[in-house]
Amino acid sequence: MKRPWHLLALTALTLLPAAGALPGAASAEELNVYSYRQPYLIQPLLDAFTAKTGITTNVVFSDKGLGERIAAEGENSPVDVMLTVDIGRLAGAKDLGITSPIPMDQLEGNVPAEFRDPDGNWIGLTSRARIVYASRERVEQDSITYEELADPKWRGRICTRSGQHDYTLGLIASMIAHHGEKDTETWLTAVRDNLARKPTGNDRAQVKSIYAGECDIALGNTYYMGQMETNEKDPEQKDWAASVKLLFPNSDERGSHVNLSGVVLAKHAPHRDAALKFISFLTSHDAQAIYAETNFEYPVDPEVPVSERVKSWGTLKPDSLPLHEIADFRKAASEMVDRVGFDNGPQS
Template identity: 40%
Template sequence: MTRPYSRLLTAGVAALATALPAAPVLAQELNLYSSRHYDTDERLYSDFEEQYGITVNRIEGNADELIARMEAEGENSPADVFLTVDTVRLARAADLGLLQSIESEVLEARIPAYLQDDDNQWFAFSQRARILFYDKARIENPPQTYQDLANPEYAGEVCIRSSTNVYTQNITAALIAHLGRDAVADWAEGVVANFARSPQGGDTDQLRGIASGECGVAMSNTYYYARALRTGDEQMSPEQLENIGWVFPNQNDIGAHMNISGGGVAAHAPNRENAILFLEYLTSESAQEYFSAGNDEYPGVPGVGLAPSVASLGIFRPDTIALSDIADNIDAAIEVLNEAGWE
């Protein structure tokens, strides 16, 4: 049985007492391959450099490009840490032998087991709930579960991302793990039948589809909406944002699906100890608070406070399925989406 997110946040307060290690004498650099493209992450890196005296050399790019680069570099790769924003790419990197298993009492104590790879090759450091949004004026009975998106009453109302998007693949893989392949195949066909338009754009585009009246219902990660509440959106007026309601799905059973941002130590890391130290640093209370305050995400470490923009979305029950179970069903998810004609 999963627990409300508020309880997950308070359950791990004791873990925060686990002190990060004092800065050891190490080579003074860290080579970070990252597909996170958030300006607010600058604070994460500068604080680490200031605290440990280790220079962070960043290579930033598309996750798939970074994976291809590490694969091509082989044993000569300078990468120490691979950081990205979804389970699919982390699992792919591990399957390609680009990451290594590590032992860290700090990571084990701070990161819940379901947010860790079975072989400790990668860990989640922040989370985003993938939930349902709807037009308050248009949808009288908003869907309460992911399965509801396939109900005929939402014909011509659903806006969602393409089948090639990792978020779509993740939620489908999670549903397969919970419900089985056959049930999810039927669900995918039902969702396709309810499309308001061909899948297109990013998560913010799904929210803008509601604002413009093109869609009645959409799926998006919470941090896109929380960010719009905090900073505004050039294509959505305050009144349009106010008209968008949200539902944390499946609160009576599996809970709301959680996407993650995470990372692991590269297989041939030349600065391995620095790499482990950096991952441990990402679990510190200050870094975890910045994931929430700087990018409107949910912390990966229980017990860390939420930014007001995130807290305003309310308390909910998350899906605490092991990320490894999602990774194991990605191939099946892609097959199901293709068979359903989900573009």
Template identity: 50%
Template structure:
């Protein structure tokens, strides 16, 4: 009898503890996530457990199924958000707070995913050889840029999203022609990461490069990489028409979340002004909350017009973008 009672009390205690803990699977780096999770716990009393990974979280969630401990998943771009939804690993979150904090352009129409930060896909130019330029993505495929562009793999998620935006705006045929033109204008075979493209411009390998805004910010803050970043100019493309392409990081509620209310509270907290300010300061990203300003450094790059294309459209054309990359043999 005593053993039975003890076992029952242990089970009850475990259940209560689980209800006060949110398990997070995160593609976002610990240095960025942990400060906000600590603030969340201080303000709500809800603890968090975090699993960090660079790859494979979708497969892990799928393999774990109903036994998965994950409540919330934090991702680094729209393609991963879309993949989680397509694999049936998410559930919708109905929240007035999330709807108020996040513009409709940056959340799923069915509330399956929510953006938390924004990053622009910029064109960098050599400060000494070129200077600031009024450029469009379309310009990069013209003869004036022959042999002057550096770019990472076309199949990198950030570039796939950019290509998807070109398909959304111009149609598949024109997007393919554009992609062929950009490939013809590359100074070297696609390689490296976004920081490597900025470094290549600084070293004279090319005059222009494509890269995300927050990598530029991180380089400026790194004493070893700042000398390279200081030799380039960050330019916001398509300011004369539709605006600069924007990608997102974001969050979803896991399909088999055990603590839905706690997970919802965390997502709402991450979309709020306090956490959005932390995102802005720690990672040089643009806050998704319209009332939160970017960091002083990011603001110094100037205001820009963002593409109003709903981010959901980038997911719609993801597969087509991948197909075009194969057809033009972009990385070869």
């Protein structure tokens, strides 16, 4: 008897169920999903997809190791699609050889070229900008550049999470893509010495530090603002959010660095037709609108508007440099973080 495969929220790869615990591949009305995205973020989309198509979605969630698991499972893998955040994991799936090209002519919506792999091995679904949170009380300026973060006027005033976190590596990789490794290392060293403390915590923790007066500006993703502003479970986060304004770096120049959530089609997908229907749905106007309203993200389809809340934060001009080019510099970015001792905090 086939056992139901319920939505699982797991924090370690070793806790994931074995492939044998998954439903068999015989049912054409099922879709098996591995997701780095947290269950509550994707459930509205899964529900809408099932309502539209009648296809049941079975999801395993983990915050690490899913790409490697698919590679280890090989031809016996039960997974049809993998959902993930960050260009590094999308490009990493391609490097692992676990993807199958997605036929772009079957997509419902419009995904611009800069938000998809040239060979179709992954496509972006939503974007989020890496912006600067700034204290409303202590920061008068309303514009900034990433380059300016190295200015000595910010000495002891910047907070950020680890330099080895995917979000930080993406930004550093974009700086390498624009300025080269030598100039970026000089910049990163200066930013390190402008930090108020050692990098620690997540993006919301940086805003809390601004609220507490520990620093004046911090790097973070846009959608965290929406999560704080609407947090009924932990309402003090509304106070954190109210204490800052969002500055969109380089808006007058090349634009702000953006990163992606995205999807890959598994190489050995047992329900390929259902998988393609799902991927097509995720690019549709309906799904893009759900992303915009529920997750406070930017739809990749330029015809789908952002939510009113996101619009209230300011105008995003995204960097037009293709993300697959930025991904090429992530290894160099990681090595640079260690080389300058970024996570050790200020050294002068």
